[in-house]
Amino acid sequence: MTYKVKVENVSKVYDLNRSKVAKILSLFTMGHFYKEKPYYALRDINFEVASGDSVGIIGLNGSGKSTLSDLLGQVTVPTTGKVRINGRSSLIAINAGLNNDLTGEENIRMKCLMHGMSEETIDERYQDIVDFSELGEEFIKQPIKSYSSGMRSRLGFSIAIHTDPDVLIVDEALSVGDETFSNKCIERMKQFQQQGKTIFFVSHSAAQIKKMCNKALWVHYGEMKEYGEADPIVSEYVKFIREFKDMTKEEQLSYKSKMTKKQQEKGDQMEVSTYRRPLYRYIPAISIFALFIYSVLLQLNIF
Numbered sequence: 146m147t148y149k150v151k152v153e154n155v156s157k158v159y160d161l162n163r164s165k166v167a168k169i170l171s172l173f174t175m176g177h178f179y180k181e182k183p184y185y186a187l188r189d190i191n192f193e194v195a196s197g198d199s200v201g202i203i204g205l206n207g208s209g210k211s212t213l214s215d216l217l218g219q220v221t222v223p224t225t226g227k228v229r230i231n232g233r234s235s236l237i238a239i240n241a242g243l244n245n246d247l248t249g250e251e252n253i254r255m256k257c258l259m260h261g262m263s264e265e266t267i268d269e270r271y272q273d274i275v276d277f278s279e280l281g282e283e284f285i286k287q288p289i290k291s292y293s294s295g296m297r298s299r300l301g302f303s304i305a306i307h308t309d310p311d312v313l314i315v316d317e318a319l320s321v322g323d324e325t326f327s328n329k330c331i332e333r334m335k336q337f338q339q340q341g342k343t344i345f346f347v348s349h350s351a352a353q354i355k356k357m358c359n360k361a362l363w364v365h366y367g368e369m370k371e372y373g374e375a376d377p378i379v380s381e382y383v384k385f386i387r388e389f390k391d392m393t394k395e396e397q398l399s400y401k402s403k404m405t406k407k408q409q410e411k412g413d414q415m416e417v418s419t420y421r422r423p424l425y426r427y428i429p430a431i432s433i434f435a436l437f438i439y440s441v442l443l444q445l446n447i448f
Contacts, residue, residue: 148231149343150194150217150312155226157187157212161409185367185408186212190226192362192372199334199344201354201375203382204364205389207401210347213364214316217345232311235260237302249278249285249292249300260308270307277333278303279326295326302330306337313337314345331357351383366404 161182187209194200202210215221216228218236236242242259243252253274257267275285278299289297305313313334334344334357346357354361354375361378363370371378389397 147195148193148229149196149198150231151227151229152190152192152216153227153229155187155190155216155223155228156185157209157216157221158183158224159186160184182409187216187223187364188367188408190364190369192369194343194345194360196343197338197341198360199338199346199358201358201361201379202345202347202364203349203351203354203361203379204370205366205401207366207405208364209367210364211316214314214345214347217312218314230312233260234312234314235305235308235310236314236316237298237305243289243297243301245290246288248288249275249280252289252300253285253304256304257308260310262308274303274307277307277329299326306333310342312343312345314347316347317349351379354379367408 161184190213202213204210212221214236216223217230218234219228219230220236220242222228242256244255247255250271253271254267257270258264262270275282278285280296280299284292284296289300292300302315315330315334331353334346337344344357346354348354358375360373361375361382362372363378363382371381389400392400
């Protein structure tokens with residue numbers, strides 16, 4: 146197997162119809178009385194990454210960077226297409242996989258268990274995780290709902306790097322907190338690179354991308370605009386950002402509205418077979434309906 150990560154014809158579609166009544170009704174009518182409003186968060190994404198590559202994911206807010214990160218981190222699954230990962234991935238985002246009601250210590254143990262670590266291994270690495278996070282024993286015993294975004298990021302990053310993933314996805318986790326801690330995280334990521342691990346790095350900082358990554362992937366409103374060597378793509382992206390910032394506020398909003406509308410139009414145009422509801426989504430409704438019929442028949446002494 147020559148690749149570490151392979152993304153094949155991946156699309157992620159969300160339903161913008163937020164009517165809960167309509168969605169509940171659709172479960173009992175197999176979708177016949179429910180009008181979906183499909184929206185392409187990502188559309189037909191294809192790329193391949195080798196071991197040791199570091200890929201910077203860039204794009205405007207709302208272009209699909211975090212959606213792609215969730216797919217790579219196996220937090221969600223694509224609507225169509227496949228994400229193939231040769232190994233174990235770990236997503237680092239400010240709130241990824243952390244339980245607000247648990248303490249920092251409890252989150253450490255829960256996340257490590259989810260990554261398949263034994264209790265013994267967790268005990269061995271626990272103090273290293275706490276020390277790297279720099280949260281101290283006082284805060285690590287507190288529920289993380291009391292943490293700042295920077296503290297959450299510290300804890301998430303520290304846990305992830307100590308689970309020894311094959312593929313590390315860092316989604317804006319270094320954009321909060323102090324520069325000293327960010328630099329420490331970058332140094333640890335460089336050690337991962339030297340070990341031949343694959344890294345995806347989502348950041349708005351062109352300087353960080355150029356410093357950390359040998360490849361770049363530019364996502365533009367759900368579509369992959371460019372993928373390849375980092376320097377030329379990041380330079381092109383910086384040029385685009387400068388032109389975008391030179392627009393008036395009204396022009397920026399008009400541009401974003403136009404691009405978002407295209408994502409919705411592409412969803413409206415797609416074939417039913419492309420976005421058909423998987424049969425398993427109807428199993429709960431079918432089961433409830435069957436139990437209802439069975440109970441009625443029992444009352445009628447049919448059985």
